[in-house]
Amino acid sequence: MKYSRQRELIREAVERSTHHPTADAIYQEVRKKEPNISLATVYRNLNQLADNGIIRRVAVPGEPEHFDHTMAYHEHMICTQCGCVVDIWPEKPLYEQFEALSETGITGYDLILHGLCRACADRNNLKQD
Numbered sequence: 001m002k003y004s005r006q007r008e009l010i011r012e013a014v015e016r017s018t019h020h021p022t023a024d025a026i027y028q029e030v031r032k033k034e035p036n037i038s039l040a041t042v043y044r045n046l047n048q049l050a051d052n053g054i055i056r057r058v059a060v061p062g063e064p065e066h067f068d069h070t071m072a073y074h075e076h077m078i079c080t081q082c083g084c085v086v087d088i089w090p091e092k093p094l095y096e097q098f099e100a101l102s103e104t105g106i107t108g109y110d111l112i113l114h115g116l117c118r119a120c121a122d123r124n125n126l127k128q129d
Ligand SMILES: [Zn+2]
Pocket: 079, 080, 081, 082, 083, 084, 116, 117, 118, 119, 120, 121
């Protein structure tokens, strides 16, 4: 990929964020510095960055995809209440376990866990008291 200032701004915006932003959230962020950038440009660059293994795409069925600032291995849980993405860090890569269980090997997997994030769980507990 050849250098592009806009893509650099987009990459920085993803890397600064720890909350798995959507393309739209990145667009709002980058627009502060680059008011003329279009949402289509943000999408195109996010896809290029993800295709080149620089950022990670988190696909959530029925929802806009999210982008992750770290390529370090981990899984994701979606909060069933507020829809935020929570990082889950398995001790051993799940890929290896599935690979070992499969007779012919696997080429990948899509896994989205569902549950409550800390903030929603705490809020629910407060309501019960
Ligand atoms: Zn939540």
